[in-house]
Amino acid sequence: MKKVFNPEVEVVYAHDVISFAREMKYFEGKDADFSFSDTYAPVDFGAARFSEARVWSFFKNINKDMWAYQDYAKGHNLSHRMPLYIKPDRKLNAKDLMQNMRDHYEGTDLDMTTDMGAGPHALPYRWRPLTWKYEGKTYFNERAIGTQQTGFSFVAQMRSWLPNAIGGVYWFAVDDASTCVYTPLYAGLEKCPETFAENNGDMLNYSSTSAFWAFNKVSNFAYLRYDVMSKDIIKVQQELEDMFIANVATVDAKANELLAVSPEKANEYLTEYSVSNANAVTERWNRLFEYLLVKYMDGNIKQEKNGKFIYNEHNNGTPASVSNPQYPDWWKKMLIEQTGDKLEYRGGESH
DSSP states (O other): OOOOOOHHHHHHHHHHHHHHHHHTTSOOSOGGGOOHHHHHSOOOHHHIIIIIHHHHHHHHHHOGGGGGGHHHHTTSOTTSOOOSSOOOSSOOOHHHHHHHTTOOOTTSTTOTTSSGGGGGGTOOOOOSOSEEEETTEEEEOOOOSSOTTOOEEEEEEEOTTSOHHHHEEEEEEESOGGGOOOEEEETTOOSOOGGGOTTSOBTTBOOTTOHHHHHHHHHHHHTTSHHHHHHHHHHHHHHHHHHHHHHHHHHHHHHHHHHHHOHHHHHHHHHHHHHHHHHHHHHHHHHHHHHHHHHHGGGOBOOEETTEEOBOTTOSSOBSOOBOOOOOHHHHHHHHHHHTTTTOOOSSSOO
């Protein structure tokens, strides 16, 4: 049933909210001065830094004027409230929303990849708890949009000009949004893909056909050397998502043709398309894990050409010379400051 906006009902509802606030002694004053946020959820430092900052980071990616509210997002100027909603600088598409789900404050003062907490491999995550204490003071970890604790996320694409079975596309993904793949599930599908199905593994039982476990294998392995592994992951991620997005027009057209003949046939087609994509993505992610394991085993990085690993000149199952990227200088400096001359090399020629 379509909801129709009724001004009289909305006014009555707003009046009830204000009356309740007065009754509970949350608010005193004129109706015109009432603020739902200030009354029921006053913004303090924690609310700004842990919640509002995530909204701000999304907003500033789509409207350049929102950069002016960085002081508010940091919790340093709570009177400089950012707008409740904004108009993007341009029309957004599904891809824009997917990419913004992967934000870790990159390029801002809150960038999680640049401080010591990121380690030598620029990891944009911090493990729980959110707040911690040291020498009597409380500190915290940033809470970004992209987080390792994500169970699933989605982008809902609702196109009212198309028939219901075709117009709704649910771009669904499991695990960390930064290393996930948003897979299109059409509204007309009639069964759940095996890889997303209930009882296909759980938090304590691994399943090789579960998308949850496939994506967690890849992301958790990547957390060890995020700066290098994430590049390989993002390459495959973007290839798949771009392919799915490019296919939308073709799938829509085919489904529309079938719908004119038989709604059942159209739903069958959309089900097959959605299910096969979900299962194929999980299979691809399992193979990606195998690739990453081979490439980055024991801290070495193996050479490859055109997607194939290179053997040495003897071709005896041994790889060609491997690379060992250096730790960053800031990390070396901290290690030396902590250990003094303990690790200083005092032999002959260094290796």
